[in-house]
Amino acid sequence: MSRALFDAALQAARDFHAAIPALSNFAPWPGDLHWAGRSPNPVPRAALMQSEPGEASDLSRPLQQALCALAPHLEWRLTYTEDEVGRDFLDRYGWFELAGPTGHYRTDKLRMTVGYWGAGLYYPWHQHGPEELYSVVSGGALFELEGEEPLTLGAGDTRLHPSERPHAMTTTDQPILTFVLWRGEGLADDPQMSPS
Numbered sequence: 001m002s003r004a005l006f007d008a009a010l011q012a013a014r015d016f017h018a019a020i021p022a023l024s025n026f027a028p029w030p031g032d033l034h035w036a037g038r039s040p041n042p043v044p045r046a047a048l049m050q051s052e053p054g055e056a057s058d059l060s061r062p063l064q065q066a067l068c069a070l071a072p073h074l075e076w077r078l079t080y081t082e083d084e085v086g087r088d089f090l091d092r093y094g095w096f097e098l099a100g101p102t103g104h105y106r107t108d109k110l111r112m113t114v115g116y117w118g119a120g121l122y123y124p125w126h127q128h129g130p131e132e133l134y135s136v137v138s139g140g141a142l143f144e145l146e147g148e149e150p151l152t153l154g155a156g157d158t159r160l161h162p163s164e165r166p167h168a169m170t171t172t173d174q175p176i177l178t179f180v181l182w183r184g185e186g187l188a189d190d191p192q193m194s195p196s
Contacts, residue, residue, distance in 0.1 A: 003035070005070045006104055012110065013098060013179060014136070017057055022158040026133045027183045030099070030109035038104050040076035047073040049116045052182040054139020054175045057155035064138045064177060067114055073106065079190045085124065092118030094173075101188040111182040116175065117141070125167040125194040129186035130162040139176035144168040154162035166194040 010033075017023045029108075051069050056064040076094040087095075093116065097103035100111030112131070114137075124156060125144075132145070140154040146166045153159060161167045163184060 002073065005066075006035075007113065009063075009066040009070045009107060009145045010098065012063040015046045016060060016063045016137070016179060020135060020156065020158065022160075023133065023135055023179075023181065026131075026160075027181055030107040030163045032109060033099055033105045033107050036104060036106040040073050041075045041077070042072050043067060043076045043094055045092055045116060045118070046074065046076060048118060049175075052118070052175050053116075053137075053177050055155060056138035057140075060137045060155045062068045063179065067137065067177065069078060080193070084193055089121055089123075093123075094119060100182070108187075111187045113182070117169070117171050117178060117179045118175045119171050119173055121171045125166045125168045126191045127164050127166045127194050128182075128191040129163055129189060130164050130182035130184040133181045134159045134161070135181075137177040137179050139171070139174045141169050141176045144170075 010061060014029055017029055028184045053064055053068055072097045076096050078090060078094060082090055095113050095115040098114055099105040099107050099110045135158045136153050138154050138155050140152060140153050142150055143159045144150045144167060146159060151159060
């Protein structure tokens, strides 16, 4: 594992955060970050993300490239079970915590995660305590939020999910790579599927 790749990805994330007002207004960049290191959990979706990351913008391309370089060295996680989302979803989805209470870098101020979903996946309705701001690094998807009109987002776009408000996402003909911020209580908690 190369610490330099992690530091490069963190710097690219910081630059992306500073360049998008919605991100910097949602939460300031944490001043208490320190390297924690996590054991890699390499998974097939890491190679998929590298080969099919989706279309980036000029603004998001440096972060996309830094994350793709880092993909084999990450502690990839899966939140859901096959019964909840299906085998195909699990084979083409994954996320990792770049920084937060249990991340590669530690901070108690917020949680910064990166998620990847392959093309043609439906991410069912779910919710969580912390407020969440999605930003699209590359690719795109249809984002749904209870009580709001669905939005199709692409590179550089953002979507706010209030605390405990159910939301869902569908990728279409391309995958999506996201940089996500959480703030508030329960930063280390996992999302839960919404009651049907």
